[in-house]
Amino acid sequence: MTQPDGHRGDRHPADQRRSGRSRNRRDDVLRAAFDLFAERGYRGTSLSAVAARAGLTQQGVLHYFSNKETLLLAVLQLFDERDAGRLFSAPPGDGAALDHLAALMAYGATRPDVVRSLAILAAESLTDDHPARAFFVARYAELRRGAAAAVRAELGGALPDGLSPEEVSALLVAAMDGLQLQWLLEPDSVDAPALFAALRKLLRNPSSQ
Template sequence: MVRRRGSRESRREEILLAALDVFAERGYTGASIASIAERVGLSQQGVLHYFPSKDRLLAEVLRLRDERNLDVLALPGEGGAITLDTVAALVEYNAQRRGIVQSFTVLSAESVIENHPARDFFKTRYGTSRAWMAEVIRAELGDELPAGLTPEQAAPLMFAVMDGLQLQWLLAPDEIDMSGLFRAFLSLLKARDSAPGLSGPT
């Protein structure tokens, strides 16, 4: 059934959300403009009027996904700064958005393929994310963490845990408490007092 046409911006977002679903279900390579157009009651040319290529549509989907996560990361922590609790809130928020988590997991996995159109996006995104995560960890926990980890070493581990939990949660949502397990991992990073061979904070 053809949906009622709204404003240009609302129509663009409708197409992006439909594309997000299709990419989540089929991956980028398996998705088609035709299948996305069908979801929103448009012709292929109708979709291409808003997004001139499949690559451009993918780029806008990824931008929308990150914008929505940044809305959560913009929640004020102490002094308005992003904190580890803010990051944990993002994990909790993602547990309510299966489609977005699924699309991110599928597209990020596909992006390791040479010449994939999302490869540069994810490579840059992870590099930038590791840098700001290291600063968040340093500001909250200092320069030395349990087992002698540095913030720069802990940052990629943080994303490995987040992404790995997302994958396992998608496969077994009734068995994996994504938010609870992530907070448990944060507790390990903060457990300086109980870590063998490490002194407590001064």
């Protein structure tokens, strides 16, 4: 998501006005917005900052996205297409369904920017009248649904102590988020995927000691 080339605001925007025609400028804007939302949040990010990083002016950004909210929604849609859509579309009943969640954690460990962006925007969506609110309500409902299906498939009725798959899935999703938050705050002292694996093991082997 971060662009390693020199498309920063240091060069005058007009210089490269027609340069990257082959590359999709709209995607550049999307990438820049993603990065900045992860760095400063939605409310903390200005359209001009997005524009500068994408190598055009603020009005150029508004040419592609009619306003700031639309831009945020477009960024969020990217998440849907990448993560959620793919990760729960696995064939049901293939045994290790919970591997999908573990894989999501492992993927997150390699992409702190993605995790950070989601963590920041999810919490920010709790604020009044936040445009991402509906997105995250739906996302978590879907995550829980998918995780519950995975739990049912993998653990079946062998859940400890009268826990329902729905309860377990909420716990799993909660642990993912909470671990990632701690990991983002102190990357060196929290190993999120390992701890998530521990929780999973705890659920799978309820009679070990």
